[in-house]
Amino acid sequence: MKFFVDTADIAEIRELAATGLLDGVTTNPSLIQKSGRKMLDVIAEICAAVEGPVSAEVTATDHAAMLAEGRKLAKIAKNVAVKVPLTPDGLKTCRVLADEGTKVNVTLCFSPAQALLAAKARAAFISPFVGRLDDIGQDGMGLIADIVQIYRSYPAFKTEVLVASIRHPIHVIESAKLGADVATLPPAVLRSLFNHPLTDKGLAAFLADWKKTGQSIL
Ligand code: E4P
Numbered sequence: 001m002k003f004f005v006d007t008a009d010i011a012e013i014r015e016l017a018a019t020g021l022l023d024g025v026t027t028n029p030s031l032i033q034k035s036g037r038k039m040l041d042v043i044a045e046i047c048a049a050v051e052g053p054v055s056a057e058v059t060a061t062d063h064a065a066m067l068a069e070g071r072k073l074a075k076i077a078k079n080v081a082v083k084v085p086l087t088p089d090g091l092k093t094c095r096v097l098a099d100e101g102t103k104v105n106v107t108l109c110f111s112p113a114q115a116l117l118a119a120k121a122r123a124a125f126i127s128p129f130v131g132r133l134d135d136i137g138q139d140g141m142g143l144i145a146d147i148v149q150i151y152r153s154y155p156a157f158k159t160e161v162l163v164a165s166i167r168h169p170i171h172v173i174e175s176a177k178l179g180a181d182v183a184t185l186p187p188a189v190l191r192s193l194f195n196h197p198l199t200d201k202g203l204a205a206f207l208a209d210w211k212k213t214g215q216s217i218l
Pocket of ligand 1: 018028164
């Protein structure tokens with residue numbers, strides 16, 4: 001399973017990239033706003049810091065303007081994945097950009113039917129939002145299960161399932177159990193995956209015993 005980080009904070013991205021565990025980055029207009037940076041600058045910087053796909057979202061809503069924005073974003077760096085919303089204009093734009101060789105991440109997916117359309121539009125990634133579905137009392141992980149099942153039934157579909165709107169580690173583990181291709185994690189959730197109290201307790205005990213031996217490895 002690939003791990004993307006869901007942030008436009010370049011310091012966070014650099015720190016997480018240094019772990020060697022990061023496969024890409026996703027951003028959206030809200031994350032760009034939170035960064036306080038100019039979008040084109042921050043996307044260029046992230047693309048230089050990370051080898052994998054970096055999602056940069058269009059903000060136009062009609063096909064012609066989306067396409068112009070998508071083409072401009074794609075020119076920033078080879079690893080830009082243009083993000084478009086799951087609307088008729090978004091999918092029309094997805095198809096054109098995909099045919100031009102640009103990776104497209106179709107975002108704001110909330111149903112299996114929408115995911116099916118995105119695969120037919122040749123999206124590189126479909127982003128189903130599990131947390132936002134859970135927030136309204138619907139089954140976010142059920143959506144992931146449905147999409148994975150549908151995509152597996154059609155090997156000609158090349159679209160990767162990118163689980164988005166992740167709120168906690170259980171979302172990550174359930175996505176992995178279902179065989180989702182990618183999870184995009186808020187930095188705090190990614191960091192929390194390292195944690196277990198028995199790891200901390202066990203390490204403290206090992207170090208205390210080691211100290212008693214009076215030895216040193218180096
Ligand atoms: C990522 O591609 C999505 O934009 C993001 O995961 C949405 O997360 P949120 O529901 O926490 O805003």
